[in-house]
Amino acid sequence: MFENGDLILRYLERLGVRCVFGVPGGSIEPFYNALARSQRRGGIRAITARHETGAALMAEGYARETGTLGVCCATAGPGATNLITGVASAYADGIPMLVITAQTSLEKFGQGSLQETSCTGINTVEMFARCTRYNTLVSHSAQLEPKLLQAISQSFSNTPGPVHLSIPIDVMRLPVPESLDTGNLRAFTNHSVAPSQTCLQALLKEVAETDRVTVVIGEGAASALSELMALIEARHWKFVATPRAKGLVDHFHPLFRGIFGFAGHESAAEALKVNQAERVIAVGTGLDEVSTAGWDPTAILSDRLIHLSPNPEHLTRSNMARLVILGSPELMLKPFAEMLANDPQRTPSVAHIEDDGLPADVSYDDRGKCDMQPGAIKPQALVTHLARSCPAGTRVALDSGTSFLWGIHYWNVSRPHNLPAAACLVHLGIGFATMGWAIGASVGIAAANPDHPVVCVTGDGSYLMAGQEITTALQENLNLLMIVLNDSSLGMVRHGQSLSGGESIAHDLPDINYARIAEAMGIESYRVESTEQLLALDLMAIFTRPGPCLLDIRIDRDELPPMGSRMKVLTGATP
Template sequence: MKLTGSQILIECLKEQGVDTIFGFPGGAVLNIYDELYRARNEIRHILTSHEQGAAHAADGYARATGKVGVCIATSGPGATNLVTGIATAYMDSVPMVAITGQVATTLLGKDSFQEVDITGITMPITKHNFIVKDVDKLADVVRKAFFIAREGRPGPVLIDICKDVTAACAEYEPKPPKRLPQAPIGVDEKDIDEAAEIINSAKRPVILAGGGVSIAGANKELLELATTAKIPVTTTLMGMGAFPGTHELYTGMIGMHGTRTTNMAVSESDLFIAIGARFSDRVISDVRRFAPKASIMHIDIDPAEIGKNISVQYALSGDIKKILKLLNQRVEKKEYTDWARKINEWKELYPLKYSQDSKLHPQYIIERMYELTKGEAIITTEVGQHQMWAAQFYKYTSPRQFLSSGGLGTMGYGFGACIGAQIGKPGKKVINVAGDGSFRMNCNELATAVEYKLPVIIAIFNNHVLGMVRQWQDLFYDGRYSSTTLDRGTDFKALAEAYGAIGINVTTREDVDEALKRALASEDAPVVINFEIDRDEKVFPIVPPGAPISELIEE
């Protein structure tokens, strides 16, 4: 049958099972929005306040559900406003399809109104991108984009569609989504045998679980491996929830703001097994002194990651879930070892701690958040001190429960992601842990949350400064607080109420539970809780720049 390009796009989205799109209209996508209006009973469009909010919402939707997130923007500034969200998704391997409008094919390359080379701009931050100049190719491009976004190591794909293509007609034939191929194990049986033998003979092994474990759905296989061989497990920031934070073998996060137990265990280990992690600088710090006594085994679906940042003695590149299943058939069952007991001693000696005085401490707020939600909320974060407190003091027990910008470190990410996660998981309570600096970057999305009656909670840890930057200035720049003080007099409670949300101020420890319970009881309105905390609160432990991870500052 003959359809316009816009109709073909919508039909292809329906083929792919898309039920939600986050976006903002404009001239180059008017034809598409006209068809979205007609398809409004099948595809829900969420109108965000800013295109960057749409990209982050699509990202949060994808992370929370495991589906492909979809966002749309017009040409020029609309498209460029998606760039930070696309880069955020790329760094954290999030499956997303970004659709942008483009000027008509006859106007390309002429500096036309709202023309920008968005495929050129996004080439380094997408798995692939397309510009569609021929309506006959549109359907195939859309189908390829969704396949590429999901296949192998997931990531964002951009489709740039010229406006005349959305109006032109072509033959359309429905097709079911292309099934993802069975991911190859990627390694020989002898490689698995050797890896199992190495694990069985290790005296002081440690497992690092990264975000790839959750993406692969391999958390059960990881749990079996760790409990069978009694191997302590740490996680990266992106790996939160891949291994239960309440488990006796869990040692806490690794790296710059990791626990002393974890960083000591890694530094004393004789076998370091990294699974679905990319050895970022925040994990390894001084590469020459990382895990100095250990052989390193790296299991990852992306062969480009193996050996990229650190030398690896044992490489297993392929499907993580399948590799772990094969390892579990070969790994010997062990009782608690001296090594596991030593780790438990360190956990007793070096717990995460903070002052127990009567002040309102952010760590206490996170602990109460955990208790009152019974550890079942989806937590999104902005970027900064609050992000680390949320990682350290909330115990994540399942994948897709902690959504945070790990690779790019995007301030302003969390609220959009919170909106996307709430829409993707309407039965869950979703809380965005924010700093006042980050919230200033995305508070406009309160209009979105109010319009769609989303019962999200925004917990602002308001210290009136850019907390993490100020902490570095205090520790490493002799207290020269250059441009990090935010005493701007903004009344966040009044701001929330102006948008139609519920606003709450909390200044004392005694008021924390009442505020959180009130917020958790909301069923059809967002709640902003402004927690007034001290500007000199710091995230500890911290590894100074250039130091090995075993050399932590703890207070």
């Protein structure tokens, strides 16, 4: 038996996809039948989430870690609508993802079928239109293959993101010939754009004539990190990273000045000011609120900017720039890197560490609070301690709220020398900023890379929304450490209300022991209420054991997270 569901899976196998995340149901059953056949022959297998939003977030995490397509699926009706928040998250951050939803039988459209979501009912295809790069109903079997290829192509394009195929149950289960073109899919997945020679000559002129330069590394620079670092080290330029690119760079590099933007460092802001940077070269960043500290005009956004990106949407935000170049950063920078690779003047990338163990050239809002003190656990010290305690190559997902505020500012990345340059060690779902994002994404990351532990830093508010997804990690025996920052509140809301002068309302949560909940689920767990208890934990043993573990950590709720740039935007204050 070979049906349209099998055809989809064969194409996904050729892209290197190993698993599909979803929740089964009646209308999607033929696709799960194909997944069952695939599993029996050692192919793509199904991973069952507890909620369809979690499945979409898992697929996003999987795509981030592997660099290939994340895939999620859901049945008709609420299964499809439950996916939307997770799909919107991937859309906001430009993550390639294939979303497959079911429809009831074509012949029953408009007849009031259970969970009908056709064009004559609750139209889910229309709902996905604004959060996907390609979105279509497959109404005939002959459409499936060309539409699948179109979807793959759009997902991996220079404006990447999720794509959606809505497939009726009768179309999905139709038998098709078991013959697939043996050619490769490169034509549908290779979208590298070569920059124009005129632009490259202009870039070369700017680089040759300028000594004081600060480079801003964005997430879109991942494929060009080796070339970019060769240029930075040869010219002794300072560099900073955007929050999304935090995990791409070594924070102990002697030329690194910190994270610029949301929850960033003052040292990064200083490195971008006109007295330190005649030119600012931003590579692979969309120049949104998060990466520009609320569109601060004294830093990146000025006529000193040289903006390089493969994504044309990024470049629409740099109309004030001195030079804008569309193209692959790797292709742009390769000629420079080849010239500079063996430059004797190149700055060695020897770790630059202060006596307190923190990067020497990065400023922190509360550097002294990064040290462990007896008693109540300071979140600054907790995050610093966790970053130091993780094995080399650990992947980290930071959740929306105070979790990513503390993590962006205080989680320091030390990259192993044997790590591929494009591998990202820290992930944030910060474009759409979905609460619970890191919980689902961390499961997807762990499923994609079982050779390294994964840490999820989340808050108690997010955990109450999506914490059940840890049982997916249990079922899959994934090496995932879930850190719940427990302050019995929606911390970012509480602090935001206080800083803005708003009413203090609707932010309190009950005092819950999340370790006991995890224990009831069969998950190793610990309640940590003091620094002494935290230091007594054998974290290395936890990291080396199979399966998930949860730490319910009571933090000092009165510590103010670094959210200054966000408050300026919310209150309308000028930078």
